[in-house]
Each structure stands twice: as structure tokens, then as C-alpha cells.
Amino acid sequence: MPPAQLQLHPDRLLPADPGVRAVARRLHEAVAELPIISPHGHVPAQLLLDDEPFADPASLFVQPDHYVTRLLHASGVPLERLGVGRGPLPEAEARTVWHELCAHWSVFRGTPVRYWLESELADIFGITVRPGADNADALYDQVAERLAQPQFRPRALMSRFGIEFLATTDDPCDDLAAHRKLAEDATMTSRVVPTFRPDRYLEPARPTWVADTRRLAVAADTDTGSYAGWVQAMAVRRRHFIEHGAVSADHSHADAGTAPLEPVDAERIYAAALRGEVGGEEAAALRRHMLLEMARLSTEDGLVMTLHPGVARNHHRPTFERFGADTGHDIPVRVEFTAALQPLLERYGTHPDLHLVLFTLDETVFSREVAPLAGFYPSVYAGAPWWFLDAPDAIRRYRSAVTETAGFTRTSGFIDDTRAFCSIPARHDMSRRLDCGYLAGLVAEHRLEEDEAFETAAALVTDIPRKVFKL
């Protein structure tokens, strides 16, 4: 039997009903080729600065992508065999990694990972057959051959992908040299900016916190021996980021809690933390106070504040100890926003310079908390479906849960949040197809006129992300 074909159907992800699909197709055609705005993701600036060829299919598609490796691991392939936590491998090992992916192609059925990989293989690398154990080597060769060509280097791809704006994710102490060089490079037509991601500095019970605080002092040239100094150092580094183009600060903690401390208590807990003598509860109290402070700084310096709470990181300690973080076992937990954000919103919720984008892995808050908050506070936006929820059915559930209370203009526009560079166009296109399908459903049920659907479909990928992220 010949291997099955791999073909991207032009109507993929559009609603099955022929009438609705016809509308969705028209909408999609109108937005399919619009440039990509990617206001939050994990592509390293260095990748674009170096513009070196990607090493091989394994390090491009498998090893660093925990979306891919986790389901292979669940299917019985040890992470070690997938080269997790290592850079590019010797060719024989890289082929093994790639072979595992192809041999387990069927376990990805029905997942967006499968969808993205298919899109990338077909659209970028010209693959026309379905991967499997039998053709893994041939496909490896075909991808590897392309990767060696100049038009498959990162910058060429970025241009081909139509990426107009790309934000990376960076440590507050980063000197942002790569970003500066990119900005100075006249050949770069896209805008690449850093994102201020200070989580570790807001976690006083973290083993590395004292050292992190010291690094922060050096980077900011500011004494962080007191809480007031820490705030000052943060403000300095935020300015540094803004000077290098940053538009947002990203925050991810166990919960979304914000709660003010009296200045004297903040200083006391901070001092205890510097001595390594802070308990879990006080550390959390200080973190919630610090997060509130970050919101205050946003009202001053204008950085958009994005919030990604509710993940139990590194759930399987043995895997973490062996392979490090971001290796597929971060597991979501319940989230609460209404009470957690009240202190923040009471203070800054109607401040004209605050933009607060709320992301969640707990779908229950979409209709219960996120949409009601975004539907009242001019500062609050419902962030796009994130991570495990960045998938066709989940995206539909998101639009269904959020729109009726908050409309479209109170949502963030699509966020790819990815470190898988080649998947960016497929992810954005997936989102566009699903939004067009949702809008087409509204049109088909006479809840929206088609001219409005066209306008909304375009706004979701242009005006809306530009406004939310102040581009």
C-alpha cells in the first residue's frame, strides 16, 4: 500500500455545515494573508540575530517542544531517547528522535500538535506523505536538505511567514544586546521586541531568590537591600526594556492574588527573605504585594501587564531533576480572578494607562470571571486561549464563553506563546480559521451581518492586538 498522502485541505477547520462554511471561507480569504502580530512568545532574539541554519529536524521539531515530547513520553518513549534538555544531537541520535515522532504519528490524532506539524511539513518543507515509521528517514532527509538552503534560515522564514511584530520573553537582568542589534539592523523588516518577565524576582521563597535579587541590583545599578530598593531596581529595568522596545510585562505565578501590605510589613518580610528566613505564607503575601506594585508601575511606564496564573510547574520532580523545566509536566490547577484581582482593580482598574490581559488554563473562569471583568473594566482584556487550550475545540469554547458577555473588542487577539518558530504561521492561521468559523456561525444564525463579520475578522488580527498591546 502506498503511504497516505499529506495534504492541507483549503477548508480545514472551517465549520462542516456547507452554508456556514461558505461564509467562513469568504471571511478567511479576507484575513488569511494579513501580516502576523505576535505580542507574546518564546522565540529567542539570538536565533534571529545569528540567523544560522536550523541544525536538523529533531532539534527543530521535537527536542525543545514540550507540546510534542509530552505525548511521546506518555506513549512510552523516554525523554532521554527524545534528546530532551540537550541541544542538537549527532545525526544518528537526531534521526532516532525524528523516527520516534514519525513512528508515533497516530498518537497525535485529534491534537493541535498534529495539525501544526502537518501544516509546517506541508507548507514549509513540501512534505506530501503522512509521516510514519517507514518513511521517517526519507522525510528526515527531505527536511534536512531544505534546512541547509538559505531560504530556510530564520530571517528568511520570518519574512516568508509575514511576521510583522514579534515579542520575545526575557529576564529583567538581560542586557538586551541581541534586541539592540536587531533593532539597528536595517535588513530586519520585522519589529522584534523583548518582554519583561520578572517572575523569579517576585518569589521570595524560591531557592535562587537572594542571588537573583543581587543580580538585579547589579543590572539596575541600584541597591536591592530594601524593598523600596527592589521596587526602584524593577522600575529601572522596566525602563531599560521599554528603551529596547518592550511593550509588555508578563507574570506567571501559582495564583493571581494581589493584596497590599503595609510598607513596614513589606520591608520586614523582604528583609527576612534576604536572610533566607521567609515562610511560604509570608513569601506569598510579599509576592502578591509585589504583583500589585507591578500594576502600579504599569500605570506609570505603560507596559501592558499580562497574567498567566494557575500552573503547577514541574509536577514530576524526578523528570525536573533530570531534564529541567519546561519538559511537559506543568499541570494546570483551578484559578480564581474575581477576589484575587479586586485589590488591583480597585486601585488601577479604570486607570487609562493600564492594560491587563488575563490568560487561564482553567476554562471555568472564561464565562464566570474573565468576561465579566473584561466587560466592565476598561483596563482588562480576555487573553486568547492559552497552551493546552490553544486548540480548535477549546478556541471555540472560548469564543462561545467570552463573546456573549465581553464581545470581541475586549479580547486580546491571538497569542501564539510558542518557542516553535516554524509553527507560528500555522498557529495564527488556525486561530483565524476558527474565529472566521465562529463569526460565520453568528452570521448563519442571523446574530451578526456579514459586513460586520468581515470587519471583526480583520480587527481581530490588526486593530485589536495593536490596541491591546499598544503597538
Place this chain on the structure above:
Amino acid sequence: MPPAQLQLHPDRLLPADPGVRAVARRLHEAVAELPIISPHGHVPAQLLLDDEPFADPASLFVQPDHYVTRLLHASGVPLERLGVGRGPLPEAEARTVWHELCAHWSVFRGTPVRYWLESELADIFGITVRPGADNADALYDQVAERLAQPQFRPRALMSRFGIEFLATTDDPCDDLAAHRKLAEDATMTSRVVPTFRPDRYLEPARPTWVADTRRLAVAADTDTGSYAGWVQAMAVRRRHFIEHGAVSADHSHADAGTAPLEPVDAERIYAAALRGEVGGEEAAALRRHMLLEMARLSTEDGLVMTLHPGVARNHHRPTFERFGADTGHDIPVRVEFTAALQPLLERYGTHPDLHLVLFTLDETVFSREVAPLAGFYPSVYAGAPWWFLDAPDAIRRYRSAVTETAGFTRTSGFIDDTRAFCSIPARHDMSRRLDCGYLAGLVAEHRLEEDEAFETAAALVTDIPRKVFKL
């Protein structure tokens, strides 16, 4: 370019699939003209007693409706500019309010507010163009002109809307004079009854509670100096309401908790509360005991008990302080019924005279708690989707989540819960269209015969609400 048309498509909200839609259309035709039963809402009796013309489009459609003003506020229009918290405005200001609505018409895309407003403008006021900044003044004139005509006064509209039964929401101390006069008025063909809404009297930590309790003593002519007296006064006022036609008592607190106190403890906490010396925890304990008492009274006097828990009221304190309650920033929180209601249901759950209707803004309890409770206890009914969930997609999720465990007969029938008088027919029609669509889906999948779907569609707007609310 001419302004876009505003037309209500006859198939609006019906499922897109042509086969399913055909069934849904037949079902809807059979129930579209049936009278409206509205067992819970917020239209004031005085409005119908006075029967004065509505003042102007702004005070009719915008100022008092937090569904409308909240999304305008989120879109950057200050509540002050929308006349929130004020009565009818001078014409120039009223036109400004109306203009803000029209100019922001697009932010309501995909929301039920947009759907209701369109229905009202087209069906009641004969508007045929889509509102926008350009035509705001002309539309204002057209609506205002109609409002001046006798057939647009409240009673004439009520008759035109086909409202057979309308319940208002009233304070236990209300003398219900307006209701009495309406009942005595032979020209009123609809039945208008009060609803007993005692929340504030069950919240001993509320700043006004001591004064409220004193007012209650006066209204009931009963000494409320002891807990036993408070119970007695409540019973007296419930009888007063029943004598004026009330069929239900409505309760809304932070949680659905019910838990008995020993009589001595109830008296002790009550006495402390009267002295203004009650803590938050004891106040909540007394409230949960009081709610249990309300259920006991329902088994005696037969008032249907409706429960609407789980909203953090007045989330944004500065807005509350300036504009008052019900101004768009009540935000839902998680809800729990299974444990919270066990004390109540253990005592009264199989009592033949108790009807307990459960509403929620936390959709997670539909399949997990509400339907299982309503599917066992003869007293419990799953209340219709409420507030933020009174919207097409949410109503579908409700039917999908509830029906498989509790069927249709254990649900409450539609509840509009609105203070927007002119939206009542649009809301009920929306509900009917969606229920017909859901039933049509069951027919199309051969899970229900069409004759049963017809019977069920009719029962949902006739027998079922009549039985649940003892009409």
C-alpha cells in the same frame, strides 16, 4: 454608502443546519405567540400603576441598564457620561447618552444585549437602519416620537407584549400599595405580583442591618429585639406579600450555605449583631441559619424559594461610592450547592410544599450539582440561565448540561430577571427560539420524536413555569 439595514430575520437564533432549522422553525411557530409568564424580574409596579410615557430613549434603553452601560464603560465611556445613577436627563444630555450607545454599536457584536436592542428597536419602534454615530440623532427622534404616543405607554406595551403574569422584586417592608391598586384596577388584564426579597435582613454584618431590622419591626408590628421576634416578623411580612399575590421569595447571598444553629446560639449572635458587635464569620453563620429558616417558612406558607448565589457585588468600590449599586461591576465567583444545601434538603427536600429554584452564574454546577439535585429532590428545580448566562450560547450549554440528568420537567422555565421593560418579549422569544433549536437537535438525532418536541416546547412556556411557581 447608505447605512446598513436593521432587519430581524425570521430564522434568527435557529440552528444553521437546514434540516434541523426546519424542525426548529415548526416548533417555534407553535410557541411564538403564547403569552409571556415572567415569574421573576425587576420592573417596578409603580411604572405600571403610573402608566406615564417613558421619558426618552436614554432613560429607557441605557442609563438604568447595567447590561448596556458596563460594556460602554469597558470601551472607555465614563459612567457619568452615560447618566448612570440619575433619572431622565435634560434633552441635550439624553441625546449624548443615546449617541454613545449608537456610536459604540459595534462593541456589542455577538452579545445578547445587541440582540435584544435590535429586537426592541425593530419590533417596537420600527427602526430599519443599523444604529451608528451618523444616525444617532435621527433614531433618537424616531424613538422619542413614538414614546410620546399612547400606545407606547407601559400598560399598552404590556398588553401588546402578551405579558400574562409579571412578578416584581420588593423589599419586605414595602407596603405593596402599588400592587394593591394594580390588583384592584379592572383595566389591568395582566397579573402583577410582588416578590419577597429579604437579603439585607439576612446580612447581620451589613452596615444598615440594625436599622433595617428596626424598620422590619415597624412594618411587621412585631418586636425584632430577639431572633425569635425576627423570625416572627419575617413570617408576618411574608403573609403580607402572599395576601398581595406573591408566589415566591428570592434570595441572593455570597454563597448558598444553609446550616442550623442551636437556638441559643442564634439568639446570642443575633443579640451581638443588634449591638453592632458581630464578626464576619458569626454573621455568615447566622445568615446561613436564617436562610434555613426561610426554607422552613416556605414549607409553611408555600412561597417558592429562589436562590441566586455567587456574585461579588460592587467589585469596584470607587464606582459604587459614586454611582451606587447595580452599575455593572458585580462579578461572579465559584458556587457550591451540594454541601451548602444538604442541611436544607435533609430537612425539607422532600416536603411537598417546598419548591426551591437554583440559579447560578457558575456554569460548572449545572451538570455537577444542579441537575443531580433537581433529578432527585422533588422540591428542587434547575433555574434558567441567569444574567451573564442569559445568552444564546450559554442557554445551549445549559440545556446540554442539565437535560441529560434532569430532563425538561425539572427546570424552571425561562426567567427574564430584567428591569429593561421593553426587552421582555425579546428575551422570552430568544429563550423560545433556543429551546426549540435544542429540541430540534434532539429530533434530528432521533433522540426525541417530533410530537414530543412540540409538547415539550409548549410545556416549557406554559405548564412548567406554572407548576414551578405555583401559578
Place this chain on the structure above:
Amino acid sequence: MPPAQLQLHPDRLLPADPGVRAVARRLHEAVAELPIISPHGHVPAQLLLDDEPFADPASLFVQPDHYVTRLLHASGVPLERLGVGRGPLPEAEARTVWHELCAHWSVFRGTPVRYWLESELADIFGITVRPGADNADALYDQVAERLAQPQFRPRALMSRFGIEFLATTDDPCDDLAAHRKLAEDATMTSRVVPTFRPDRYLEPARPTWVADTRRLAVAADTDTGSYAGWVQAMAVRRRHFIEHGAVSADHSHADAGTAPLEPVDAERIYAAALRGEVGGEEAAALRRHMLLEMARLSTEDGLVMTLHPGVARNHHRPTFERFGADTGHDIPVRVEFTAALQPLLERYGTHPDLHLVLFTLDETVFSREVAPLAGFYPSVYAGAPWWFLDAPDAIRRYRSAVTETAGFTRTSGFIDDTRAFCSIPARHDMSRRLDCGYLAGLVAEHRLEEDEAFETAAALVTDIPRKVFKL
């Protein structure tokens, strides 16, 4: 008017869209006749050993089935009138029970109970008219007549149903004599095996626990005077079950908590419990330690571990006291897996011999916790929708919520979990129809090729349950 027909449409439960339905029909035809694997349920082995005729329609369809009696009870029929908690009734009473079911046929509209009953009546008993008060007696006669025929005895039906594998649910102290005899009976072509269900022995605060522990000591011929002895006795009984064919151990507690105790603490609490002196908190701590121990034993003896947490059992105490357990008022509560299972998964989550299948009545964990866990840990499987969620719309929500993160291969395959013997084929067929419908939707949206959908539809009822339950 002649009574309505009762007919099973060949396309029942398949998606309404004609194009999608055509694919779904093809998929269903390919799997409709495959044998039934039932790895978890509540049919008693004795029923098959005795192979006596079923007594009458009431005791077969109504009395013992809390899915049926609960909604009748909610509709005002006292459980006493339904013969709940009693065995077969005198004919007049049995006819009354049956009559109540038929007279209340309409309250089951839209529920899976109605669907299963229709399937059973039509497919097994040749009923061709819709039940109702008018024809209840005639239908009783028709069913009763068939029940008297040899081809309607349990074993004949089991063979006709195509049940290849059936697991019962059994107490650890059960001698499993019925299972042994069934295994020795050469005329039994199906495999019938016990399931180890030790819940009561893990609940030290339960009134019967001390006595249960003593029974365990006798059954295991092991001293259970110490915690170490209890573990040993458990291990002995598990081996006894395995020798009689058991493949899994089933666990259902209020929560899914697992947490290790120091050995000295386990012994101390265990000793206190034996003296009847254990508090609720310590009892829960010991239970969570014991559950962890059960996982450890599973890594040793290979029994699949199934977990069904999150139900408040016997919610209405008066009904429990009069009619016993499993009488329709077990009500779900919120569930949490991420933190609760971390101790277990940190220890055994990557152990090659552990299979842990997670069931829930709280749908919120499907996308938030269950799929992420099953998508990383090779030991974890997402259990099929359970109990209140074993219904068409809920099954669709389950596939939608789980597949995008965990695919199909990390799910358990269908579990009927029923004591209603005659409903087994209808339940499995329902699941197959819905899975085929879901797969057809993926095909229609070009998210999956049709050959893969065929393979997946078949795997879901063959390879997948066989692998998950080690058959």
C-alpha cells in the same frame, strides 16, 4: 389516536449534518458489531452463575436502577411505591412499579435513561409502541412473556449481546466462589472476572471499619492488628483476586488525595482507629496514605488502578436510612487531581506496571487536569465519562475537552459501570455512535483522514481497552 410508534432509527445519535452523518454512519457500521469489552461494572457474578430467568419487568428495569428511580422520585413518585430496596415484588406491586415508569415516560425526554430503555425495549423485547399509562399493562405482559423464555436468561442474553469480557465489582473479603465456578464452566464463552473494590477498608472513620478490618484478617488469614498487617492482608486478597482473573482495583473516596505518612504515624493512627478513637482529619490522612499504598501494590501485582472520586454519597439521610445506599441521591462535588495525585505520580507515575484510570463527575477537570496528566504520565489514562456524564452531549464534551491534549490513545475506552444488565449493549452502542460522530466531525473539518478515523473507531473498542486494562 393510536399510540406513538417506538422505533430505533438507524442514524440515531449521529450528527445531524448530512455530510458528517454519512461519514459517521460508515464508521459506525465498521464497529457496531464488534464484541463488547466491559472492564468495569456492577452486574453480579451470581446472576450469571444461577442463570435464572429475570423475575419481572419491574425488578429488571426499575427497582434496582437508581438512574431510573431518581427521576421518578423527583417527579413525585415515592421510592416506596417503586419497590426500591426490595427484591422482586408480588405481581400486582410489580405492575404498579412498571406502570409508574410508563406513566412518567415523558419526564425522561432528553435523558440517556430514556434512550437506553427504548433501545432495550425495542431491540431485546420487541416493543414497537411508546410506553405510557395506557399501554403499561400490555407492555408488562409482553416483556414478562419474553422473560420466561430460555433465550432471555442472563447467559443467553450475554451471548446475544456479544459481551466478550465482563468485570464485576467485589468486596476484598469475597471468596469469589461464583467467579471460580464461572471460570470452570466450559459453557461460558465470555470471560467474567472480579474487581477488587476495597473502599470501606480505607475509611478508618467509617462506623463499620473495625469490624471490616477483622473480616479482612479472617479472609486474608493475616493479623490486621497493625498497619503493616493491614497492608499485608490487602496484598494477600489482591493476589486472591488476581488468581480469580481480576485485572483492576477500583477506588472511590470523597477526594483523590494521596499523601505519604511516616510509618510511625501510619501505625499510630491505625492503632487509634482500631480503638475507635480516630478523628476525621487523621482518618482522611490515613486513607490518603492507604491509597498511595494501593498504588504501590499495583506496581507490584499489576492490578490496574481506577479512581472514581468526588461524590457526596447518600445526600438525603432520611432516604438512606429507609432505603439504603445507591438509591439516587449521591451528588457530585468539585474534584481536584493535580495536587492530590502528585505524591502518587512522583513515586509511581512513570512505573511501567502502573495503569491509573481517572474518572470524574466534575467536567471541569477534563481539560484542566485529566488530559494534561494523561498527556504526560505513561501510567495515567482519562477514564470515559462516568455516571451522570455517560450521556450523549456529555460524551461529546468529554471528547472535545480531552482529545486536543491527550489524543485518543490516552483514554480508557468505554466503561458502562452499570448494574442494569440489559442496558449494556445499548450503552456501548451509544458510546460507539458518539465516538464515530466525533471522529466524523474531525474528518469533515479535515483534521483527520478517514482511514485514520476508521482505525481509531476500532481501536477505541478493541486495542485501547485491552491495553489499558491489560487484557
